[in-house]
Amino acid sequence: MSETRVIIENHIATIELNQPEKRNAISRALxxxxxxxxxxxxxxxxxxxxxxxxxGDKAFCAxxxxxxxLSMTHEEVIxxxxxxRGTLRLIEKFRIPTIAAMNGDxxxxxxxxxxxxxxxxxxxxxxxxxxxxGLGIIPGAGGTQRLSxxxxxxxxxxxxxxxxxxxxxxxxxxxxANSMSMQAFLxxxxxxxxxxxxxxxxxxxxxxxxxxxxxxxxxxxxxxxIERKLYLxxxxxxxxxxxxxxxxxxxxxxxRGE
Numbered sequence: 490m491s492e493t494r495v496i497i498e499n500h501i502a503t504i505e506l507n508q509p510e511k512r513n514a515i516s517r518a519l520x521x522x523x524x525x526x527x528x529x530x531x532x533x534x535x536x537x538x539x540x541x542x543x544x545g546d547k548a549f550c551a552x553x554x555x556x557x558x559l560s561m562t563h564e565e566v567i568x569x570x571x572x573x574r575g576t577l578r579l580i581e582k583f584r585i586p587t588i589a590a591m592n593g594d595x596x597x598x599x600x601x602x603x604x605x606x607x608x609x610x611x612x613x614x615x616x617x618x619x620x621x622x623g624l625g626i627i628p629g630a631g632g633t634q635r636l637s638x639x640x641x642x643x644x645x646x647x648x649x650x651x652x653x654x655x656x657x658x659x660x661x662x663x664x665x666a667n668s669m670s671m672q673a674f675l676x677x678x679x680x681x682x683x684x685x686x687x688x689x690x691x692x693x694x695x696x697x698x699x700x701x702x703x704x705x706x707x708x709x710x711x712x713x714x715i716e717r718k719l720y721l722x723x724x725x726x727x728x729x730x731x732x733x734x735x736x737x738x739x740x741x742x743x744x745r746g747e
Contacts, residue, residue, distance in 0.1 A: 492522035509545030516554035537687035542590035550599025590679035604635040623652035691746040
């Protein structure tokens with residue numbers, strides 16, 4: 490059985506972590522498979538959203554495969570961390586929006602995987618946490634940085650210092666999750682959200698994502714300059730002209746990503 494698998498349908502790609510018997514833990518084999526899937530998806534034209542999820546209902550991703558970690562040398566651990574960091578950065582820099590559909594629990598590297606996505610939709614029964622300090626380490630693939638930027642420094646410190654696991658409702662309240670679904674409806678709700686994104690002009694969505702990501706943390710004038718530069722790139726697109734014609738004709742625009 491493949492460690493991960495890709496499904497592509499109607500401009501939306503889904504990558505599933507497919508090791509439910511291991512709680513979708515990140516082994517070296519799973520990481521390699523995920524990297525291959527991401528490169529495959531990156532090369533597909535006309536995709537408009539990517540969903541990351543896990544198989545089963547127990548775990549989205551339990552974090553690093555600790556059984557495998559026990560047998561790894563110091564050098565192998567560093568190599569693994571570098572590879573994981575690069576993979577998560579690849580997801581974070583994806584041109585298309587990314588959605589973590591969190592079907593089960595997510596701890597450590599599993600939550601770090603979700604944090605590098607643009608959005609997180611959580612099943613209502615799950616627990617999540619950056620639990621590394623309970624194992625004598627700290628988050629090593631971006632968790633200290635991404636979580637604090639998402640929910641604030643004090644709340645991130647609370648979660649990390651205490652190795653605290655929070656439930657789906659708490660994740661929603663603190664802003665870690667964008668929405669919460671019943672387990673039975675998680676896939677459908679995630680696809681519906683992806684389809685809403687896909688209905689917008691894809692070039693505009695990609696440039697809006699770039700403007701937000703590049704402008705975040707910059708001085709306002711610098712951020713506004715980034716926005717203006719990217720806005721100007723939309724003016725000559727066929728999609729913009731299609732939107733104007735569709736408005737005049739009182740119909741929905743048909744965007745082609747051109």
